[in-house]
Amino acid sequence: MLKVRFLGILAIFLLLGISCTEEEQGVTFVTTEEVLFASGDQVRLLGRVISDQDIQIQDHGFYMSEDEAFLNPQTVSLGAKNGPGRFIGEISGLKLGTTYFAKSFINLGGEVEFGNVIELSTLEPAIKTFSPIFGGVGEEVFIEGRNFGEGTRVFFGDQEAQILENILQSRLLVRIPSPKGESKVPIRVLIQDNEVSSSTLFEYQIGTFEKVSSYPQDIRIYDNVFFQNGADRFYVGLGSERRLSFISGFQRYDLTSASWEFVSFPGLNRSYAFFTDNYVGGGLSQLGSNPLVFDPTFWQLNGEKFIQMPDLPFSTRDALAFELGGDLFVIGKNAGLVPFFWRFKVATKNWEILANGPEAFSRDDVSFTYQGKAYIVSSTDASVWTFDPVQSEWQMVSTYPGSLGNGRGMARVIGEKAYIGLFERTNDLWELDLTNFSWTRKNPMPGLPQSILVAHFVSGSSIYIMRVPDITLAGQFPMDFYRFDPNGI
């Protein structure tokens, strides 16, 4: 009986031993799943730990190498990881346009296992576009392209630009550096040893201002007259000193000797007269506006002499005058009210009234002449009109793109270009190409932007400009005289 019991107990123990199976070792492996991102110098890889159990990984990450044997790999270690799942690693500092091999790894209990190897290539940089294609020093330019990685440098020609922002390696915001000798330069982007260049050129906003002198008296002139006799004698005078007292005569600047000299004027002192290089007339012979005292006298400048002509058949202040074909044209308002357009025929010395223009032009607007036509830039709506004296026709040809300020700007012609701007309380200056009516912005004039023009002259390829702060600005300000070189860099 005991034997039977013993055999029975033994059988139970044997059965128990058979049922106690040893737990199998789990399956754990790692895969290199995807290249999520690749640029010129950076890649982002996706790996995955697959396991049928909750494992503790000591380290995981990626190996990256230029050779498939991973002889000299670059390692991205992401540290310990609890359990299976995806992981992402980012590797920087790679070479542009280079083939690499990558594989994921895990360190499980001191044993390193690798995932599959994937091949990938880093990308090449390129410039697509940039904007604006024209600008001034210190302004900002966006460069659109691709793969502008770490250490990207940007050059305008040979001048390095400051990179303000690199957005997703595809959009660079840079500050325009100072130009060096050339107004049109390629934009070059340097990444590692790789250089990419824009196919179109960036154009600098140019034009330099150089102070050549100051007005010889410590005063501020308003509502004055200016004209030039030849290419080197500039006259500035009449008008008033801050509308408090009239100014007698003129100060003449001799460009050759760079000196000022007083020149007397035989007529009455006046403000708001109209003038060209050969004529002065009209205006107010009394300060203030109550009452307005119009001066009817009209003077011709013959060489260095002022010759009085017959009095004007109209009363005017702030009229606009220009010469075409030897004749004088005066456009404005009679007694400040009724628009008029007069022509003074030099041959007969007679005044002839013309049909009014498309707008009531005055000295608030600016004029210049070119190839037998007068051009007037309206300070009301920025339209540019031409007047053909032969056909007596007006035609709108363009629109001034700059700021009109309070009107009373400048327009001067050199060759086929007109330089227009510097309206009151602005320092905008634009170049108008008279062959195709395209506009190019020039560098702004230095000094207070709240300035107004005193005088401007042309000599050779330069324009000489004098401005004074607006009368509302209190204080003493020198009236500096600048030489503007439109092509200066």
Next chain:
Amino acid sequence: MPTMFKRLIYILLLLPMACIDPYEVGLDTGEQLLTVEAVLTSVPGRQEVRLTRSDTYGSVFEGLIRPVRGATVVVRDDLGEVVFLEENSEDRGSYLTPPGFATRPGRSYTLQIQTPEGKVYSSFPETVNPVPDINSLSIETITIPVEGEENVRSGIQLIVDIQDPAEENNFYLWKHGPSVYILETRPDIFTPRPSDTNPSRDPQPKDCCIACFRTEQVDNSGIYISNDDNFNGLNTRLVAGFVEDDGLRFVNTYRIDLRQISISQEAYRFLRLVKQQTEISGSVFDPPPANIRGNMINLEDPEEVVLGYFIAGAETVRRIYVDKSQLTFAQPRSIIPDDCRVVEGAQLDPPADWNP
């Protein structure tokens, strides 16, 4: 005495049974997941990427599907070229590519999103495969019995005839483009709603207008996808869409553009799973409910669930005009007792390219 004791025991037993504590069901509401909907194709235009946050489980008032505003969304190709998308100010959560954006076959694209919270998401690269043209587009009228109702639903199935390229494995997605139809109404029986200024309940016929051209975007009433496992390199006819007859569309002439989009194998797999899940009918043969992973990933937390899929493909479009005489079954005509121009999307002039 023993009887009393027994009664006392029964009463005592009843007392705890009567005290029922209400059981609070503590369900996890879950976080609102980022949802991405984007199908970018090779047809140039302003294409859309829509970002929303999913609703939480619970009553309808518990959460709302909210648009994700103020995100930075870019599409980047495998050359590194980046396109910035602009948020649609009139439709928040909708981000539009620049005008003229089009994918290019052979290139692969990734979608990158940075949410206002600073989380960065990226899609897996989606390669654009070429798409064959639709040789022809035809229709078949179908009827769909409705359980418990006498009247059946009906409409037209759009059937494409395509020549599948033999050299590659192709995956197709079909979507409806815009549609236009001649809308016929009855202004002659117009009866305005009585008001203080016009209390009459009599018909006040209008002189105009009985026929307009109505433009609408018909929702896809299902997911129409296919792979070429069964017809690789062969000419085949496939069901590519369904337009329901609502009693208005097929009264005269109906026009619809059908978009055929080549998609990646992964996108096909995703859409097939979504299709399976949405078509579960409760039968024992249905696939079990599953958690479908898209192709978007949080770069900081790869395990975060992101819903939706970024699809990049090539597209071809085919247009079909359907005359009412082509339908073998039509729904009873719906009557709109008003000027046809009051119907949304309706106008008197036909589209410039209306050429039935």
